[in-house]
Amino acid sequence: MKVKVDFELCANLGQCALAAPEVFSMGAGGLTYDEAPAESSRDAVEEAVDVCPMQAIGLDD
Structure with a gap:
């Protein structure tokens, strides 16, 4: 599993x-x-992807 955050979208x-x-x-x-x-x-990661208001988190298998 790979997680990627787009910091241009992320609002912290x-x-x-x-x-x-x-x-x-x-x-x-x-x-x-x-x-x-x-x-x-x-x-938990899938939940984080779902709750991110900026949709800045990606998940790849």
Whole structure:
């Protein structure tokens, strides 16, 4: 599983970090994330994709 965030769309609202804190993190520098999270995080990542108000997160298998 590969995660991609389009930082031109991302507004650093943090909804992804709430949905999948093991993959996404908000810090002083903005969003950071694991580009290749464990398969066990799939449900949480899919939730993060769904809740992103800017539709900035992509997921590939």
